[in-house]
Amino acid sequence: MTVSKPNVLVIGTGGVGAIVAYELSLVEKCTVSIVVRRDYSTVSASGYNIHSCAHGDVAGWKPDRIYASVEEARKESYDFVVVSTKNLPDITKVEDLIEPVVTEGKTTVVLMQNGFDIGRPVIQKYPENCCISGVSHIGSHNTNGVITQTQKNKCLVSYFPNDSLPIDTQIAQAKELVELLSHPKNDIIYFESAKWYRYRKLVYNATLNTVAALTRVDTGRLLLSGGLEAISIPAMKEVLKVAKADGIDLPEDVVNLVVHSDDGDWFKPSMLVDVEKGNPIELEVILGNLLTVAKELNVETPVLSLLYELLKVVQYSLKEKAGLIKIPNVRPANEKTFK
Amino acid sequence: MTVSKPNVLVIGTGGVGAIVAYELSLVEKCTVSIVVRRDYSTVSASGYNIHSCAHGDVAGWKPDRIYASVEEARKESYDFVVVSTKNLPDITKVEDLIEPVVTEGKTTVVLMQNGFDIGRPVIQKYPENCCISGVSHIGSHNTNGVITQTQKNKCLVSYFPNDSLPIDTQIAQAKELVELLSHPKNDIIYFESAKWYRYRKLVYNATLNTVAALTRVDTGRLLLSGGLEAISIPAMKEVLKVAKADGIDLPEDVVNLVVHSDDGDWFKPSMLVDVEKGNPIELEVILGNLLTVAKELNVETPVLSLLYELLKVVQYSLKEKAGLIKIPNVRPANEKTFK
Structure with missing residues (x-):
């Protein structure tokens, strides 16, 4: 047989x-x-x-x-x-x-x-x-x-x-x-647990990958410039808060482990490499989906949310570069009243 | 005489x-x-x-x-x-x-x-x-x-x-x-009033100039991509809040006036032009000084503060490009424990 x-x-x-x-x-x-x-x-x-x-x-x-x-x-x-x-x-x-x-x-x-x-x-x-x-x-x-x-x-x-x-x-x-x-x-x-492991990856990807892409520096320069402690670590704590509300406890020392994961290298994370090459970034699956879950669980994520909005603008311009969005030569009139 | x-x-x-x-x-x-x-x-x-x-x-x-x-x-x-x-x-x-x-x-x-x-x-x-x-x-x-x-x-x-x-x-x-x-x-x-006029200028400079510099799009694309309403307008409201606490009442329609000030142009504000040329940006006098006053007046500015921290990283890298900061070829060891 x-x-x-x-x-x-x-x-x-x-x-x-x-x-x-x-x-x-x-x-x-x-x-x-x-x-x-x-x-x-x-x-x-x-x-x-x-x-x-x-x-x-x-x-x-x-x-x-x-x-x-x-x-x-x-x-x-x-x-x-x-x-x-x-x-x-x-x-x-x-x-x-x-x-x-x-x-x-x-x-x-x-x-x-x-x-x-x-x-x-x-x-x-x-x-x-x-x-x-x-x-x-x-x-x-x-x-x-x-x-x-x-x-x-x-x-x-x-x-x-x-x-x-x-x-x-x-x-x-x-x-x-x-x-x-x-x-x-x-x-x-x-x-x-797929969920556990993917939350664990987000501690890096939602915080170091995103900030590096936005500021266009590698993770070593992010540390030296103070951005790691001022932005990425607060963002990591938001990821941990969402994970906890979602039933996932990540290890106590995860922040330290993640920060040290690029030790010795001037490492450029994937989103930064994409931005530098002019390729669209994996923004929705890294930050967008996380923010959807945060909202469902009523967890506030001010840092991650603003990073997301800023990177959406970057993504818009990457899509334009890739020919996925066409912008007219003359800026269209806008009659809206903004408040 | x-x-x-x-x-x-x-x-x-x-x-x-x-x-x-x-x-x-x-x-x-x-x-x-x-x-x-x-x-x-x-x-x-x-x-x-x-x-x-x-x-x-x-x-x-x-x-x-x-x-x-x-x-x-x-x-x-x-x-x-x-x-x-x-x-x-x-x-x-x-x-x-x-x-x-x-x-x-x-x-x-x-x-x-x-x-x-x-x-x-x-x-x-x-x-x-x-x-x-x-x-x-x-x-x-x-x-x-x-x-x-x-x-x-x-x-x-x-x-x-x-x-x-x-x-x-x-x-x-x-x-x-x-x-x-x-x-x-x-x-x-x-x-x-120098103060009134310079607050008035900040409604643009602290919010459209900064976000354009960070996301590297002109103010027209910032509007089209949604970043204007998601980021710059909330940032404008923080400027108005600081101004008010500082005794300065800006006109009710200032947000609308500022948003429409570049109508018709794909306009690149000064900080974006500086970033594109690799020149240091006027970050401290546009955002840094405002945040000092906000702190003195106990006004919370979550959006402006995060924009400032992100642009500090950008400034660090612009200073490196201008030869004002030297980075070693090998990333220095870091023994610190991050929490």
């Missing part, structure tokens, strides 16, 4: 997605399809060239199938759809992006993406499907189909609780993903 | 200072010396070339005397010292800069500069001298000794109240300056 392997689709093959697809394929417990947009012609012709600290040099690797779009990928039915695109719901909503490849009651959606409470819109739209959280700590980037991995894939896998489904099913799906992806050269760990 | 003319020194001959010096000299009621730093060799050799909407083209204009530094200018004794440098007390304190040319009990100090409550440190250091406020509305810039004036010099002259001196003396000094500078081609107006 042959049991057919699970069918997995990876959407978003930047540095993270390409290594995840490659490792899924190395483990050989599933078939692997990928959606490649920008690099489709290169990758479909000659595959990926991978230079990896974990896997050495790999020339011309291809997964089982390569699609140019999610729409094309709907030819198959998937057990897992792994999303590792940048998470920009104000531009593209993940729950809409994956619609062609989600089979109701079958496909488990894996969000291997940045951000907080990102399972909510997926579960709302697909209440019969499991939604899995993957938080990947990996150093890897994709330059025109050439993947350079500088840090082993350490990934924490949890489920985003879906009240319509039995918990056991959700745990089983998370653990199945761990099995499909686990390889001696990576570190794939089942972790009980 | 000949009465000697008052002796006036102008320090800071950018676009504003050069036109002020030129107009003082045109009126011929005083002798005019200037301190020129960057352009000294050009200006002392061949004078200023002025292209002016008010005065036409003027070739090779020189005042009575030209000095390369304030130290050099101490050879004379002055009735008025007009300061029209950029106002950056975190880099150079005006009260220290002018020390060589202020004669106790004689020299009237005229601050023709941006900012709020800027008379305070001057009066503290020179309690026997009058301190005059000049708020200049002029379009004028200096490019290597060539002055281009695009908008007539409209200047509001008041005194910064000095409790050690009779009010009448202070009013008389302000009015004397008006007389020395008034010319058919400018508009020099005595205005009673």
